[in-house]
Amino acid sequence: MPAVVAAAVVAAVVLPSGAAQAAPAGGRDQVRVPARYAQQRLDWQSCGGGSSLECAMMTVPRDWHHPDAGPDITVAVSRHRASDPALRRGVLMMAAGGPGASGLNRPEGFAKDEPAVGAAYDVVSFDQRGVGRSTHPVCQTDDELREFFAHDFRDRSPAAVQGVLDRSRELVRNCEARSGGLLPYLTTEQTVRDMDLFRSLLGAPKISYYGPSYATMVGAYYATLYPQRVERAVLDSNVGWSGSWEAFEKGQPKSFQRRFEQDFLPWLAQHDDVYHYGRTVAEVRARWEERRRALAEHPVTAGSAVIGPNQLDNGTIQALYNAAQGFPALASALVALEHGDDAGASGKALVGKVFGSYVSPEFLAEFFSVTCNDTAWNHDIGYWKRRSARDTAALPLLGARELAFSSVCAYWPTDAAPKVKVTGAGLPTTLMLNSTHDPATYYEAAVEDHRALRGSRLVTVTGGGDHGQYRNGNACVDGIVNTYLLTGEAPAHDTACAAGPLPVPAGAAAK
Incomplete structure (x- = not known):
C-alpha cells in the first residue's frame, strides 16, 4: 500500500492540554482538530442494563480530512475506572473485531477477568463509527x-x-x-483518528492498547499515525494489515x-x-x-x-x-x-x-x-x-x-481513502499473538505483519487453532501479556506457548 496521503489542514486553533492532534506519519501527515471537537466534554452516564461501565457520546467529523464538509457523526464510548487508584498507571484502550463487532461493553468483562490489569488501568472502549450505538450505515x-x-x-x-x-x-x-453518504468515511484510518480524539478527551498523553482480530489493524494503524501516543500495545490474532484486505x-x-x-x-x-x-x-x-x-x-x-x-x-x-x-x-x-x-x-x-x-x-x-x-480491490x-x-x-x-x-x-464505489503503511517506526516494543491454525487470522499473515512491524515480538501458540489467544485459558499467553501490560517487560525474542488440549466431550471414553 502507498504511504498515508497528506491530509488537508484545517485552520489552526488553540488546543487544550492533551488535545487531539495527529502525529506526523513519515513527516508528511498533519491534521489539526477544530475546537468544537477538541473542547467538547464527555457526559459520562451509566451504560444501563446493570452494567458497571460509564458511557458517553463523542461528536466527531464525518470526514477528518474535511471536517466542515458534511454533518457530524457520533461515536459511543465507554470506560471502567481503575479499581485501585493508588495503582493506576494510565489508560488501556480496547477495540473490537469484525469489522462490525461492538466494543462498547468489553471493558467490563476485561476488568473482571484480569483484575490486576483492571486495577492498574482505566479500561476504555468504543463502538467504532458504523457500529452499534455509533452512527452506522444501513444496507x-x-x-x-x-x-x-x-x-x-x-x-x-x-x-x-x-x-x-x-x-x-x-x-x-x-x-x-x-446510508446518507456515510459509506466513504467508514474506514480504519478514520476510526483511529476518532480514537485519538477519545484519548485527548480522557486527558491521557499516551495510551496502552489491546485489540483482537480486526482490532489488530486498528491498533497497527493507530500506532503508525500516532507512535508517540502509544505506551504499550498487544495485537492478538492478526489480520493481514501489512497488505490489502x-x-x-x-x-x-x-x-x-x-x-x-x-x-x-x-x-x-x-x-x-x-x-x-x-x-x-x-x-x-x-x-x-x-x-x-x-x-x-x-x-x-x-x-x-x-x-x-x-x-x-x-x-x-x-x-x-x-x-x-x-x-x-x-x-x-x-x-x-x-x-x-x-x-x-x-x-x-x-x-x-x-x-x-x-x-x-x-x-x-x-x-x-x-x-x-x-484498500484497493x-x-x-x-x-x-x-x-x-x-x-x-x-x-x-x-x-x-x-x-x-x-x-x-x-x-463497491471506489474512493480515494488515505492508506496506511505500517512500519513500526518510533514505537516501543509491540506484542503480537497468533495460533498456528487460526482459521480467520491465519498464521502466515501474522508472520508477514510481524516482519512489517519493526521491533515487535511474536508469541506463537503452537498446536492449536483458536482465534483470540489472550484470556482464552492459556496461562503461558496470559502471563506474558499481563507482565507486559503491568511492567512493560516483553520477551527478549519471539517466543512460543503450547496450546491447551482439545475439549473432551461429556461421556467420552478414556483414551
Missing part, C-alpha cells in the same frame, strides 16, 4: 440478509452464479441509497479448510464413541458432505430458521473459531440434524442455535464498508468468477462464498 433488512445467504454458494450453474452477483450488486446499491481474504479459504480438515474432523472421528459420526476422517467428511447434499434438496426448519447448505457451512465456520466452545456444540448439532424430527425439542433448539444464525445486517454493513473502502468480475470456481472446488468450506463476498467489493 439490508433481515429478509434481504436471509436472501443473500439462501440458495447454495457451491452451485456453479450460470443461473446460480448470476444470482449471487445480482444479490451482491443489490446489496451495494442499497448501502449507497440508505483483498490479499488477506484470498488466504482465508485455505486456512478455514485447514482448520476443518486437520483439527475438527479428526477430533470428531476420535470421539465416535460419543457422536457416532464416523471412526475415520474420511468417514466423518463423507457424512458431513452427505448431510450438506441432503439439505440442498430438503432444507430443515428449526424454529424460525431454515437450514440449508449455506447455513450448514455458516455454523461449521463459526464453530472453528474456538475448539472448547465450538467443537462439541457443532458435533451435537450435526447429530441432531441426523435425527431430524426425532431430535426432540432440545436437539432442534441446538440446530437452530448453531446453524440458524450467522451475522446481522448491521454487522455485514460495517464489514463491507471497511473491507471494501480500506480488483473490480474485474470475470476474475472473481474464475478464482471462486477454483476455490469452490478445492477449498469449499469458505471458498464457496468467495464470489458473494468479493463481488460486493468489486461492485
Whole structure:
C-alpha cells in the first residue's frame, strides 16, 4: 500500500492540554482538530442494563480530512475506572473485531477477568463509527440478509452464479441509497483518528492498547499515525494489515479448510464413541458432505430458521473459531440434524442455535464498508468468477462464498481513502499473538505483519487453532501479556506457548 496521503489542514486553533492532534506519519501527515471537537466534554452516564461501565457520546467529523464538509457523526464510548487508584498507571484502550463487532461493553468483562490489569488501568472502549450505538450505515433488512445467504454458494450453474452477483450488486446499491453518504468515511484510518480524539478527551498523553482480530489493524494503524501516543500495545490474532484486505481474504479459504480438515474432523472421528459420526476422517467428511447434499434438496426448519447448505457451512465456520466452545456444540448439532424430527425439542433448539444464525445486517454493513473502502480491490468480475470456481472446488468450506463476498467489493464505489503503511517506526516494543491454525487470522499473515512491524515480538501458540489467544485459558499467553501490560517487560525474542488440549466431550471414553 502507498504511504498515508497528506491530509488537508484545517485552520489552526488553540488546543487544550492533551488535545487531539495527529502525529506526523513519515513527516508528511498533519491534521489539526477544530475546537468544537477538541473542547467538547464527555457526559459520562451509566451504560444501563446493570452494567458497571460509564458511557458517553463523542461528536466527531464525518470526514477528518474535511471536517466542515458534511454533518457530524457520533461515536459511543465507554470506560471502567481503575479499581485501585493508588495503582493506576494510565489508560488501556480496547477495540473490537469484525469489522462490525461492538466494543462498547468489553471493558467490563476485561476488568473482571484480569483484575490486576483492571486495577492498574482505566479500561476504555468504543463502538467504532458504523457500529452499534455509533452512527452506522444501513444496507439490508433481515429478509434481504436471509436472501443473500439462501440458495447454495457451491452451485456453479450460470443461473446460480448470476444470482449471487445480482444479490451482491443489490446489496451495494442499497448501502449507497440508505446510508446518507456515510459509506466513504467508514474506514480504519478514520476510526483511529476518532480514537485519538477519545484519548485527548480522557486527558491521557499516551495510551496502552489491546485489540483482537480486526482490532489488530486498528491498533497497527493507530500506532503508525500516532507512535508517540502509544505506551504499550498487544495485537492478538492478526489480520493481514501489512497488505490489502483483498490479499488477506484470498488466504482465508485455505486456512478455514485447514482448520476443518486437520483439527475438527479428526477430533470428531476420535470421539465416535460419543457422536457416532464416523471412526475415520474420511468417514466423518463423507457424512458431513452427505448431510450438506441432503439439505440442498430438503432444507430443515428449526424454529424460525431454515437450514440449508449455506447455513450448514455458516455454523461449521463459526464453530472453528474456538475448539472448547465450538467443537462439541457443532458435533451435537450435526447429530441432531441426523435425527431430524426425532431430535426432540432440545436437539432442534441446538440446530437452530448453531446453524440458524450467522451475522446481522448491521454487522455485514460495517464489514463491507471497511473491507471494501480500506484498500484497493480488483473490480474485474470475470476474475472473481474464475478464482471462486477454483476455490469452490478445492477449498469449499469458505471458498464457496468467495464470489458473494468479493463481488460486493468489486461492485463497491471506489474512493480515494488515505492508506496506511505500517512500519513500526518510533514505537516501543509491540506484542503480537497468533495460533498456528487460526482459521480467520491465519498464521502466515501474522508472520508477514510481524516482519512489517519493526521491533515487535511474536508469541506463537503452537498446536492449536483458536482465534483470540489472550484470556482464552492459556496461562503461558496470559502471563506474558499481563507482565507486559503491568511492567512493560516483553520477551527478549519471539517466543512460543503450547496450546491447551482439545475439549473432551461429556461421556467420552478414556483414551
